[in-house]
Amino acid sequence: MALLERSQWYDIARSTEWTPRYVTQDELFPPELSGGEGLPDDIWASYDEPYKISYREYVDIQRQKDAGAYSVKAALERSDLYNKADPGWISILKEHYAAVALVEYGASFQESRFIRWSKAPGMRNMATFGMLDEIRHGQIQLFFPHEYVNKDRQFEWSHAAMWSDNWVALGARHFFDDVMMTRDALSTSIFANFSFETGFTNLQFIGLSGDAANAGDFTFSKLIQSIQSDEARHAQLGTPLLQMLIENGQKEEAQKKIDIAFWRSYRLFTILSGIPMDYYVPLEVREASFKEFMEEWIVTQFMRSLEDLGLSKPWYWDIFIRDISEHHHGQQLGTYSWRPTLWWDPAAGVSPEERDWLEEKYPGWNDTFGKVWDVMIDNFVHGRTEKTVPGTLPVICNVSQLPIVGTPSQTLRDISLVHEGRRYHFASEVDKWIFEDDPERYRHHKNLVDRFLGGDIQPADLGGALEYMGLGRVGPGGDDAHGFAWLDSYRKQLATTG
């Protein structure tokens, strides 16, 4: 018997709408969970998901995706990547898996909430596949790093990091709770599917796959592209919702949701993608700089999709364009200096050759960030290692939860406000704007330094803070990825000139 074409039965099959008789519409779809207030009731049936797939097709394709990724892993497991790859590359794997695997599992709850609370039948249908996608991403990104656990205990963080109060985990959790877990279904889809998934995940999951292949890590390269092929499909959930808002007089609301999600995503990715791409990836295999990947995937591709909907660049566009040459360099200085607080071993990435590359990609780097590294290098080569780890606390942003950084002597400044008797600090005018737009959402959270100064962390010293963050308890903390071997050329320079 010949099967019908999908298009011949799809509209009937997805139409799972009915009229409730025992409860009201608002009881079935509470506005705080479903969203879309002010939109006409009959609009939801018109939601037309752009990327359609049937369950039969889904199962067939997903089985093939898994077979592809798992067989590459099985074939290459004996190639001993762990011992052959540059340690900087191994650090990328540690940072990635711990920051991502459990979050993907969380995303399956996000999609599950769409299945229950979205008022659009087509969206509920497609979100079912999205939920299955995210369960796959959680499982596969826990299974793949597991082969490294017996070689290196920092890989235990792959599963443990998101349950800990490590400062990077606090920042990531705060972000994902904000955009993915604590908003109504319509808003969440615009925040997470549209802004985060069609925009920023491309950077990490496709951009980094090129570096992975160049570094000989075909397992990781295949894995992250396989994951992103799911994202490309379910990320489309948000687009019809944006159209509905725009066509029903809620364009400003739509734009604001994107502006908030875009900035928060960007700032998190300066740590997740920015630092690895410009400092950890071995120099000889770098496909492009973080800035170049940002220009390819975000400045060009994502912004074009915004324009196509009739929306605008975020109001802080000029700040953003300047920031992509700046912020992640500050975060690299911060994370490297605070290396004992990381769950991975950071690479410095500032050998003379690497500095030439940084100067080429970011003209002026040597005169700004480079000068701070000069001091650090001077301390290292003169045996003053204790001076290369800060003795004071950083100031942490009350929105991004990440340290406040900037270009030394140019843009490094604290932006703060007092709200109901408490002072809040922000890493930029944009973070402050996000807070002021909805202080009730953000005011209660305490960042790591708030907790330290408030007496939640005892003993109130570095040892107590490391213990609180799980370092040395959940898994080992970080130190220089290359055992400081990169300092040799500076020592030789010193011997020659001295």
Place this chain on the structure above:
Amino acid sequence: MADHIIDPVGPVLQSGEVARAVADAVVIDNEGRRVDIRDRGSYVRVEVEGGECVLRRSTIAEQLGRPFKMSELELNMPSFVGRIETGTDVFRFYHTFEQTPGAGHEEALS
């Protein structure tokens, strides 16, 4: 960047056999429009100018020399540029909003 294609849309594909076949099929199915294939190492950007890219199952199958289902495209497509329409025999990537020359984001790319 002066030679940059105007209003490109199309799939981003994992490098390999299917990517090559799709790239060839795109040239055939979008006759009269400029097509750029940008090899980025582990992935390939297939870009058709003018905000529309049509991709037919039969053309891909011919290029591959074997039967092909459109849903298989997803196996090799981690991203795409433009909006998407997913039929059984045809996929279409498109923009609804016309981009005028020079109105892109080249200023940030120069």
